[in-house]
Amino acid sequence: MADGGPVEHGYPHLETVRAAITALYRRLSYVTVRTFDISVAPVDVAFCDTDDLHLGAQRVARELVRHYGLPDARLVVGFREMRHAANVELTAGPEYFVELNDRFRTHRRDIGAALAHEVAHVYLHRLDLSFPGTRDNEILTDTTAAYLGAGWLLLDAFRQDGVSSQKLGYLTPEEYGYVVAKRALAFGEDPSVWFTSPQAYEAYTEGMALARRDARQPPLAAAGWTGRRRYARDRRHAQDGHGGGGRPGHEPGGAPSAPYSFISAGPEPLRVSFPCPTCHQRIRVPVRGRVRARCGLCRTVLECDT
Numbered sequence: 218m219a220d221g222g223p224v225e226h227g228y229p230h231l232e233t234v235r236a237a238i239t240a241l242y243r244r245l246s247y248v249t250v251r252t253f254d255i256s257v258a259p260v261d262v263a264f265c266d267t268d269d270l271h272l273g274a275q276r277v278a279r280e281l282v283r284h285y286g287l288p289d290a291r292l293v294v295g296f297r298e299m300r301h302a303a304n305v306e307l308t309a310g311p312e313y314f315v316e317l318n319d320r321f322r323t324h325r326r327d328i329g330a331a332l333a334h335e336v337a338h339v340y341l342h343r344l345d346l347s348f349p350g351t352r353d354n355e356i357l358t359d360t361t362a363a364y365l366g367a368g369w370l371l372l373d374a375f376r377q378d379g380v381s382s383q384k385l386g387y388l389t390p391e392e393y394g395y396v397v398a399k400r401a402l403a404f405g406e407d408p409s410v411w412f413t414s415p416q417a418y419e420a421y422t423e424g425m426a427l428a429r430r431d432a433r434q435p436p437l438a439a440a441g442w443t444g445r446r447r448y449a450r451d452r453r454h455a456q457d458g459h460g461g462g463g464r465p466g467h468e469p470g471g472a473p474s475a476p477y478s479f480i481s482a483g484p485e486p487l488r489v490s491f492p493c494p495t496c497h498q499r500i501r502v503p504v505r506g507r508v509r510a511r512c513g514l515c516r517t518v519l520e521c522d523t
Contacts, residue, residue, distance in 0.1 A: 224384045226389050228395070233357075234388065234396060235492070236497070237356060238360060239514070241346075257280070257281065259411050261280045262328075263329075264326055270296075270325070275292070281329070281333055281367060287339065292312075292314075292315050292336070293315065294316075296319050302334075303318060303332070305338050305339060330373065333371055334371060337358045337359075337361045338358050341357065355386075358387075359396075360396050368393060369411055372393035372421065374414070374417075375420065376417075391427075393417075393424070394424025395428055398424045402432075434475075438507070451477075451479070452479065452489075456487060476492055489502060489504050494517070495515045496512060500519070502521055507520075507522055
């Protein structure tokens, strides 16, 4: 939790974020992911200063437990002085003890954001889904919360002015914006009306620009002129037998700007491999002009010009 200190920006964890989205689809399946078609509503996690602290925290916790589809889980919420924003004790359940930082006694509007992350921990614990290492596992948790409809609260908790700043979670504001935008595009949702923080809205619009760029990478038919020209050059290079792959270059997050690669296996026709713009699973299609492909993981239908 950045509290008054510097807030990291940009996309330093983009590769792990994309891997987390893929892992969610693989572990849950397309059908289960689609059951999270409605995000947590602001009214359901609203917290007024006049609300009883503990009763209000328990009410918000129950709402988030319901959202994640954990009907038998019970969260017991307490407060204590600690370095991090919150902590959950992951046991066999069904009762889980969550501790929130004492600062939330007076910053009650962000209790929903803190609990969104902790209940996502419980959800992933129940799924037995994790990434190796604390850092990557926390990124998986933030990404899960954002993609399944509760993480917009974590983004909205990002606030900054001339003398102070606050951010919850491990993702940067722009990375939260990116995952919330990926969800918005996949579910036809407009979360922009829920943001109370101007900085959160700005990070969301920046993340949306990158999310839209995912759908305009060659060999997708929606790719722009520059990408198409670069792709044609790389394709000729591969067809001439000099190997394949994207040219050097980087996106905002440091990932290669040409993520496709060409595959040639003996007498078989040349194929191109590229990430699905929705779930980022790699897809292979033959290099033969206009091709319609369907991602087997998230069922997105892709118009390609290979």
